[in-house]
Amino acid sequence: MTDEEYMDLALHLAESTKGQTSPNPSVGAVVVNNGMIAGMGAHLKAGEEHAEVHALQEAKEKAEGGTMYVTLEPCSHTGKTPPCVEAIINSGIRRVIIATLDPNPEVSGSGVEKLRQAGIEVSIGAGKDRADWLNRYFMHFMKTGMPYVTLKTAVSLDGKTATATGESQWITGGESRKDSHRLRHKHDAILAGIGTVLHDDPSLTARAENGGSQPVRVVLDHHLRIPLEASMLQDEMAPVWIFCGSDASEEKKRMLEQTDAVIYQVEEAEVHLEEVLTILGNKSILSVFVEGGSEIHGRFVEEKRFQEFVSYTAPVLIGGRFAPTAAGGEGITRLNEAPRLEVRSVEQLGSDIKVTAVRKGE
Ligand code: AOF
Ligand code: ZN
Numbered sequence: 001m002t003d004e005e006y007m008d009l010a011l012h013l014a015e016s017t018k019g020q021t022s023p024n025p026s027v028g029a030v031v032v033n034n035g036m037i038a039g040m041g042a043h044l045k046a047g048e049e050h051a052e053v054h055a056l057q058e059a060k061e062k063a064e065g066g067t068m069y070v071t072l073e074p075c076s077h078t079g080k081t082p083p084c085v086e087a088i089i090n091s092g093i094r095r096v097i098i099a100t101l102d103p104n105p106e107v108s109g110s111g112v113e114k115l116r117q118a119g120i121e122v123s124i125g126a127g128k129d130r131a132d133w134l135n136r137y138f139m140h141f142m143k144t145g146m147p148y149v150t151l152k153t154a155v156s157l158d159g160k161t162a163t164a165t166g167e168s169q170w171i172t173g174g175e176s177r178k179d180s181h182r183l184r185h186k187h188d189a190i191l192a193g194i195g196t197v198l199h200d201d202p203s204l205t206a207r208a209e210n211g212g213s214q215p216v217r218v219v220l221d222h223h224l225r226i227p228l229e230a231s232m233l234q235d236e237m238a239p240v241w242i243f244c245g246s247d248a249s250e251e252k253k254r255m256l257e258q259t260d261a262v263i264y265q266v267e268e269a270e271v272h273l274e275e276v277l278t279i280l281g282n283k284s285i286l287s288v289f290v291e292g293g294s295e296i297h298g299r300f301v302e303e304k305r306f307q308e309f310v311s312y313t314a315p316v317l318i319g320g321r322f323a324p325t326a327a328g329g330e331g332i333t334r335l336n337e338a339p340r341l342e343v344r345s346v347e348q349l350g351s352d353i354k355v356t357a358v359r360k361g362e
Contacts, residue, residue, distance in 0.1 A: 003097060006030050006037075006069040007127040011099065013042040013051070014071045015134055019186040019213055020045060023284045025072055025102075025138040027051040031059040031093070033066035050075065052084040056091050064092035071099045071131045073124075076114050077106040085111050089118045098124045099131035103142040133344075137187075137287035140307060147280050148287045149306040150187065151297050152180060153326040160318035161294050161326055166199065175350035176312035178209065183310065185212035187289035189241075189280060193296035194221040201230060204291070205237045214238035216285065220271050220296065224248040224256065224263075233259040243276050245269040273305050298329025304339050306359065313353045 013028030021027075021043055029051040031039040039062070041054025049057075052074050056063050074084035074096070088096060096115055101124065102108060115122050132139060137148040154172040155161055162168035170177070184190055184206035192204060197219055204217040217232050222245040226233070232240050233256070240261040244253070246269050253263050266275055280288060290300060300306045311326065332338045341357035348354075 001032075001035075003069070003126060006032055006067075007071075007097060007099060009037075009040070010051075010069045010071050011127050011130050011134065013040060014131070017042050017044060018134065022046065022137070022188050022286050023141075025135040027070065027072045029055040029068060029070040031055045031063050031066050031068050033059070033062045033064075038062035038066060047080045050081055050084050053081070053087055056087055056093075059091070065094050066092075067095040067097065068093050069097045069126075071127065072135065073098050073100070073102040073107060073109075073111040074115070075102065075104075075107050076111040077104075079106070083111075085114045085118075088115065089120065093120060095121045095123075097126055098122065099127040100124070100135075103139055105142075136307070141281065141286040145281050146277050147188070147285050148308070149277070149290060149300065150183070150287065150308040150310055151290045151292075151300055151306050151327075152183065152310045152312075153292065153297060154180070154312045154314070155326050156314055156316045156318040158317050158319060159325045160320065160323040161292070162324050163318055164320040164322040168200070171316060171318075172312045172314045172352045173350040176314070176352045176354065179349055179354065180310075180312065181206050181208045182212075184208075184215055184289055187215050187287040188285040189216040189218050189288045191218040191220065191276075191288050191290045191296070193293060194219060194225050195295055196291070196293040197221070197226055197230060197232075199293070202291075203231045203235060203237065205232075205235070215289065216241055218243070218276070218280070218288070220276065222248070222269070222271055224252040226256070228255055228259060233261055236260075243271045243279075245271055273299060273303055277305065294324035294326065294328035297327040298331065301327040301339065302329055302332060304359070306339075308359070309341055309355075309357050311355050312349070313355070315351055 010028040010030045014026040017026045024046040027043045029041050039055040039059030041051045043051045076085045140148040190204045216239045219242045224244045243264045340360050344356045
């Protein structure tokens with residue numbers, strides 16, 4: 001197998017753990033000696049062994065003189081686990097092929113430096129685009145301290161998220177819905193506005209076919225209008241964090257706290273996105289999946305506080321001046337100020353079309 005093929009395998013290992021390692025990145029490693037795979041590993045959970053350590057444990061003495069393919073620069077610091085570079089140096093590995101550097105300020109280049117100082121041949125960049133894409137939430141968070149925001153919408157071919165009377169279930173088909181459950185599992189939090197909660201009573205849980213992790217459910221609710229009977233306050237499936245403004249009722253706050261919901265009350269009457277995202281970042285939420293509705297999406301778009309947009313478009317036409325579109329609110333008035341995106345992928349899911357696009361320069 002070629003270097004590219006071994007790195008491809010390491011990337012596969014890493015990609016398959018997406019959604020379970022946060023706040024750590026997803027990382028895969030493969031140890032090869034004399035054209036044979038001696039060990040493979042992936043980081044499975046924050047606090048547990050890193051990918052390199054798993055791969056070296058499997059390779060044992062066969063690591064000596066071998067090559068390691070790893071999707072992220074090996075760490076050089078002692079976090080919850082000891083530095084991987086030491087384990088690599090002690091194993092006798094001679095060559096390390098790294099897909100991309102670790103932006104964590106505790107590592108960032110020093111992993112490579114330590115390996116080189118120990119006389120190990122290091123090369124960087126094979127599979128970089130895929131490795132950066134895979135860990136885009138982690139990379140963004142490490143650079144900005146803010147969560148990576150994905151806006152998700154399900155629309156008709158004419159861009160409507162509901163009929164003028166508010167009917168929205170279901171515009172897109174089963175395949176799209178399954179896919180969006182997989183996307184929920186990959187994020188640390190799902191965010192919705194109170195309008196959506198009052199209208200749909202969504203559970204906001206991730207129900208992927210084979211299970212998966214449950215993101216925190218975040219609701220923006222200036223005046224604490226969420227009913228105590230809301231599904232998400234009853235099901236105990238995942239934490240519920242509610243952001244409200246300064247004039248929210250103390251009594252309602254207490255009643256909600258009895259349901260185990262966590263209330264974040266901000267100092268102003270309105271809850272601002274920047275504050276919400278800052279608080280979420282401080283709580284180690286690296287990624288937020290915004291599931292609307294239209295007004296909430298409008299705010300994220302107007303403020304340009306998002307990195308990615310995922311749309312599921314169904315071949316149905318709704319029409320109607322008052323039927324909501326993917327992003328409501330006031331909208332952008334000048335076209336030259338509209339956020340421009342770059343399409344990463346277009347897929348057909350059943351009879352729907354999924355488009356994944358990222359903001360330019362992100
Ligand atoms: C690696 N291999 O598999 C992972 C790395 O608290 P710790 O010890 O788990 O360290 C977490 C940091 O280590 C994390 O922020 C990131 O910089 C790096 N993750 N590094 O060499 C791995 N998961
Ligand atoms: Zn490590």
